[in-house]
Amino acid sequence: MSVVSSPDDSAQMSHHASPRESPSVRDGSIESGTESLSDFDRVVLLEQKDSLRELHTIIRDRSSSNADFVFHADRLIRQVVEEGLNHLPITPVDVITPDNVVYTGIKFVRGNCAIAVSRSGEAMELAVRQCCKSIRIGKILVDEKNKVLYTRWMPDIAERRVLLLYPLLHTGSALVQAIHELVHQGVDQENIYLLSMFSTFGGIRRVHRAFPLVNIITSDISDDVPFHFTMKYFGTD
Amino acid sequence: MSVVSSPDDSAQMSHHASPRESPSVRDGSIESGTESLSDFDRVVLLEQKDSLRELHTIIRDRSSSNADFVFHADRLIRQVVEEGLNHLPITPVDVITPDNVVYTGIKFVRGNCAIAVSRSGEAMELAVRQCCKSIRIGKILVDEKNKVLYTRWMPDIAERRVLLLYPLLHTGSALVQAIHELVHQGVDQENIYLLSMFSTFGGIRRVHRAFPLVNIITSDISDDVPFHFTMKYFGTD
Amino acid sequence: MSVVSSPDDSAQMSHHASPRESPSVRDGSIESGTESLSDFDRVVLLEQKDSLRELHTIIRDRSSSNADFVFHADRLIRQVVEEGLNHLPITPVDVITPDNVVYTGIKFVRGNCAIAVSRSGEAMELAVRQCCKSIRIGKILVDEKNKVLYTRWMPDIAERRVLLLYPLLHTGSALVQAIHELVHQGVDQENIYLLSMFSTFGGIRRVHRAFPLVNIITSDISDDVPFHFTMKYFGTD
Amino acid sequence: MSVVSSPDDSAQMSHHASPRESPSVRDGSIESGTESLSDFDRVVLLEQKDSLRELHTIIRDRSSSNADFVFHADRLIRQVVEEGLNHLPITPVDVITPDNVVYTGIKFVRGNCAIAVSRSGEAMELAVRQCCKSIRIGKILVDEKNKVLYTRWMPDIAERRVLLLYPLLHTGSALVQAIHELVHQGVDQENIYLLSMFSTFGGIRRVHRAFPLVNIITSDISDDVPFHFTMKYFGTD
Numbered sequence: 001m002s003v004v005s006s007p008d009d010s011a012q013m014s015h016h017a018s019p020r021e022s023p024s025v026r027d028g029s030i031e032s033g034t035e036s037l038s039d040f041d042r043v044v045l046l047e048q049k050d051s052l053r054e055l056h057t058i059i060r061d062r063s064s065s066n067a068d069f070v071f072h073a074d075r076l077i078r079q080v081v082e083e084g085l086n087h088l089p090i091t092p093v094d095v096i097t098p099d100n101v102v103y104t105g106i107k108f109v110r111g112n113c114a115i116a117v118s119r120s121g122e123a124m125e126l127a128v129r130q131c132c133k134s135i136r137i138g139k140i141l142v143d144e145k146n147k148v149l150y151t152r153w154m155p156d157i158a159e160r161r162v163l164l165l166y167p168l169l170h171t172g173s174a175l176v177q178a179i180h181e182l183v184h185q186g187v188d189q190e191n192i193y194l195l196s197m198f199s200t201f202g203g204i205r206r207v208h209r210a211f212p213l214v215n216i217i218t219s220d221i222s223d224d225v226p227f228h229f230t231m232k233y234f235g236t237d
Numbered sequence: 238m239s240v241v242s243s244p245d246d247s248a249q250m251s252h253h254a255s256p257r258e259s260p261s262v263r264d265g266s267i268e269s270g271t272e273s274l275s276d277f278d279r280v281v282l283l284e285q286k287d288s289l290r291e292l293h294t295i296i297r298d299r300s301s302s303n304a305d306f307v308f309h310a311d312r313l314i315r316q317v318v319e320e321g322l323n324h325l326p327i328t329p330v331d332v333i334t335p336d337n338v339v340y341t342g343i344k345f346v347r348g349n350c351a352i353a354v355s356r357s358g359e360a361m362e363l364a365v366r367q368c369c370k371s372i373r374i375g376k377i378l379v380d381e382k383n384k385v386l387y388t389r390w391m392p393d394i395a396e397r398r399v400l401l402l403y404p405l406l407h408t409g410s411a412l413v414q415a416i417h418e419l420v421h422q423g424v425d426q427e428n429i430y431l432l433s434m435f436s437t438f439g440g441i442r443r444v445h446r447a448f449p450l451v452n453i454i455t456s457d458i459s460d461d462v463p464f465h466f467t468m469k470y471f472g473t474d
Numbered sequence: 475m476s477v478v479s480s481p482d483d484s485a486q487m488s489h490h491a492s493p494r495e496s497p498s499v500r501d502g503s504i505e506s507g508t509e510s511l512s513d514f515d516r517v518v519l520l521e522q523k524d525s526l527r528e529l530h531t532i533i534r535d536r537s538s539s540n541a542d543f544v545f546h547a548d549r550l551i552r553q554v555v556e557e558g559l560n561h562l563p564i565t566p567v568d569v570i571t572p573d574n575v576v577y578t579g580i581k582f583v584r585g586n587c588a589i590a591v592s593r594s595g596e597a598m599e600l601a602v603r604q605c606c607k608s609i610r611i612g613k614i615l616v617d618e619k620n621k622v623l624y625t626r627w628m629p630d631i632a633e634r635r636v637l638l639l640y641p642l643l644h645t646g647s648a649l650v651q652a653i654h655e656l657v658h659q660g661v662d663q664e665n666i667y668l669l670s671m672f673s674t675f676g677g678i679r680r681v682h683r684a685f686p687l688v689n690i691i692t693s694d695i696s697d698d699v700p701f702h703f704t705m706k707y708f709g710t711d
Numbered sequence: 712m713s714v715v716s717s718p719d720d721s722a723q724m725s726h727h728a729s730p731r732e733s734p735s736v737r738d739g740s741i742e743s744g745t746e747s748l749s750d751f752d753r754v755v756l757l758e759q760k761d762s763l764r765e766l767h768t769i770i771r772d773r774s775s776s777n778a779d780f781v782f783h784a785d786r787l788i789r790q791v792v793e794e795g796l797n798h799l800p801i802t803p804v805d806v807i808t809p810d811n812v813v814y815t816g817i818k819f820v821r822g823n824c825a826i827a828v829s830r831s832g833e834a835m836e837l838a839v840r841q842c843c844k845s846i847r848i849g850k851i852l853v854d855e856k857n858k859v860l861y862t863r864w865m866p867d868i869a870e871r872r873v874l875l876l877y878p879l880l881h882t883g884s885a886l887v888q889a890i891h892e893l894v895h896q897g898v899d900q901e902n903i904y905l906l907s908m909f910s911t912f913g914g915i916r917r918v919h920r921a922f923p924l925v926n927i928i929t930s931d932i933s934d935d936v937p938f939h940f941t942m943k944y945f946g947t948d
Contacts, residue, residue, distance in 0.1 A: 057342025059331035095298035105294025136709025235610025373946025474848025531816025535806035569772035615749025
């Protein structure tokens with residue numbers, strides 16, 4: 001896992017970032033031309049472990065059956081969600097064990113929710129539910145002309161941290177529109193955590209040019225984008 | 238994630254271990270008295286990220302409801318299983334994407350299976366199924382006097398790599414008996430990957446004294462063992 | 475389970491309907507004023523067994539926790555989906571057992587898919603996946619003015635049978651619009667199977683006045699509609 | 712669904728049994744030689760609907776892949792569990808809806824648990840969890856010589872109703888031993904609900920000769936028993 005924090009948020013984020021946690025870049029996929037991850041702030045790339053690499057392989061393989069694709073996509077999404085959770089604010093908590101001992105642990109601060117950017121983001125809802133018990137899930141639909149067609153929010157969305165679900169960050173234009181809508185609702189940029197399995201440097205740049213404080217968590221940065229992801233997940237190909 | 242490999246297996250294991258991947262030791266839980274993880278070979282401790290720490294907290298909290306306990310235990314087990322998978326042997330594979338492009342990925346070598354050490358190990362079966370599509374799951378029952386009462390193997394177990402499921406590695410005596418039985422069936426020590434959520438240094442030492450080449454993957458090393466784990470998971474408390 | 479078939483489709487539907495399978499009407503919920511289920515064709519009401527009645531109770535109870543609500547809603551949806559599957563066309567098939575014996579069974583004719591009427595119908599997607607391995611799931615979004623905002627079809631939708639997902643059949647106006655769109659795509663009315671947990675006689679009448687051959691499968695017919703269903707399922711209340 | 716109650720328990724069971732609910736016997740599988748279901752009390756055969764018949768077909772087909780087998784076995788088990796739940800005692804309950812209306816529903820009486828007869832019964836645990844939120848699951852291991860090797864009970868098992876999990880009721884000898892052990896623990900015969908997917912008349916007779924008041928819920932009665940069920944479910948074939 002790699003975290004590149006901007007200096008000014010180091011205090012708040014210090015429990016996440018560590019200079020020793022740079023990614024083990026095995027296949028060069030996180031460099032594209034002259035760019036590298038270190039040029040970007042607030043971008044987390046999941047550590048490229050073998051289990052993750054196998055998931056990327058199965059998802060890109062056009063011969064994967066629909067059932068295999070969905071099973072492994074769900075596994076991949078769960079890993080991105082679990083990593084995303086690591087970046088939400090925590091608070092220490094003492095609990096009592098069955099042996100009547102105090103155990104000093106942590107808990108996440110309440111007030112998180114998920115917003116799926118339709119339709120592709122809906123492919124991530126099941127995995128989110130498997131990681132976040134009873135999380136509230138809202139929705140925003142942006143059409144191909146980047147017009148917001150439809151939204152479903154929680155009434156108190158402005159006070160919440162938002163896991164924004166969007167599998168492929170390619171050009172980023174629909175996503176910029178979705179974030180714009182969230183910010184318009186009063187959500188702080190810093191409280192938005194974009195969970196995206198497959199990203200390009202171009203897409204990341206586009207999002208951060210508009211909203212530099214949004215957090216981006218992704219399992220792959222590459223120009224080799226599996227555009228068929230959503231269609232294959234839902235079988236509408 | 239932390240991997241401490243013995244020198245002689247560095248070639249085979251080199252794609253897993255990295256000197257920069259030491260654990261971020263936040264709460265001292267991986268040191269016990271004068272011992273530290275660096276004294277041990279073939280032991281992998283999951284990186285102590287916030288998401289993991291919250292799961293440990295909920296599992297130790299005696300006030301967690303049964304439903305909450307099971308939900309979060311399943312999440313924790315999935316993380317241990319996913320990390321365990323990272324240590325199985327891989328092979329490169331070229332796949333063709335829907336865009337007709339060759340993608341160079343990896344796949345795991347076939348021939349893995351899981352063996353649950355009854356009864357506690359059975360609490361891990363569901364999560365294993367959610368990570369390993371259609372994995373074969375065998376069983377070994379060791380009673381309180383460390384006698385093997387019952388086994389169910391695959392006929393070709395000797396040729397397989399074994400994910401050995403056992404949630405709490407405390408004294409390790411039942412587990413040593415189970416491994417003994419596996420080795421007696423012809424399984425190579427090096428092909429055994431013990432997945433255990435909660436371990437003690439004493440238990441690790443006990444297992445490795447008898448079987449130094451067994452791989453141990455765990456999410457916690459501490460003397461503070463949640464002995465109620467299995468009883469609470471199954472509700473037989 | 476209750477099936478009330480029109481006489482002219484008795485041949486095709488005969489394996490579903492049976493004069494002895496009338497519902498055990500315990501609570502009168504399937505009569506509303508002067509109407510009764512027997513006035514309607516192609517409407518299937520799930521048998522009102524205790525397990526189902528408990529699910530209805532939990533879903534209507536405003537004190538149910540969000541996690542309880544989702545768990546039991548998923549159970550209810552699975553039962554409606556399983557009943558819906560019973561009405562799809564089948565074909566006999568001989569299979570060979572491991573003992574080398576011929577077993578004469580059935581299989582469903584291929585070519586089924588699901589279409590969720592957004593947003594409420596999306597609450598049914600997970601349960602559909604748990605019952606129908608790798609089913610294709612399309613989508614249609616109808617806004618509050620009954621305008622179709624968005625669709626995602628399979629290219630061959632006109633050849634398919636469609637499980638239409640929509641939890642609450644109340645006035646039925648959005649649904650009529652969705653069915654209109656499907657029929658416009660070339661889907662036969664008879665090939666549409668509306669799965670709806672909670673229905674009113676008014677809604678059923680409205681749908682059947684426009685599309686008399688559409689099949690309706692529901693677990694409850696009552697004027698006491700749990701309007702909070704979708705908001706509570708997704709936590710946007 | 713078919714319920715054949717003995718006369719003397721008609722009062723208690725009356726909300727389950729109905730003379731009009733006899734099974735639609737399509738393939739004669741519920742008659743074997745001169746026997747028929749009507750010779751038996753306290754035996755419930757699930758209604759042989761198409762969805763169920765397809766599951767039976769897939770499970771018997773030796774060419775089903777392991778992943779397909781497990782998926783459809785889980786669906787079948789869920790249906791047997793859901794039917795089993797219908798026979799547990801209920802109590803009326805008034806709940807308040809979000810619209811502030813009283814809804815008269817039911818709830819099941821507390822004090823149920825599940826006991827898996829190892830090892831085969833363990834194949835049913837996941838599906839039980841998907842139907843019964845946070846149910847307690849105990850275990851009893853009977854070896855091939857019908858000796859009880861191992862048990863895990865709830866301390867208060869004598870006060871509970873027991874869903875006894877055992878997929879194949881063939882000779883019934885191991886099961887008789889397991890029930891004997893339960894009764895020895897103080898469980899009332901009438902409080903035992905055997906959930907078994909595949910049964911023979913011989914097995915049912917054997918169980919009821921020893922314990923005539925035990926309830927048996929099954930999805931198939933036939934001499935054509937899929938003996939490979941457990942081995943294929945766990946992949947130890």
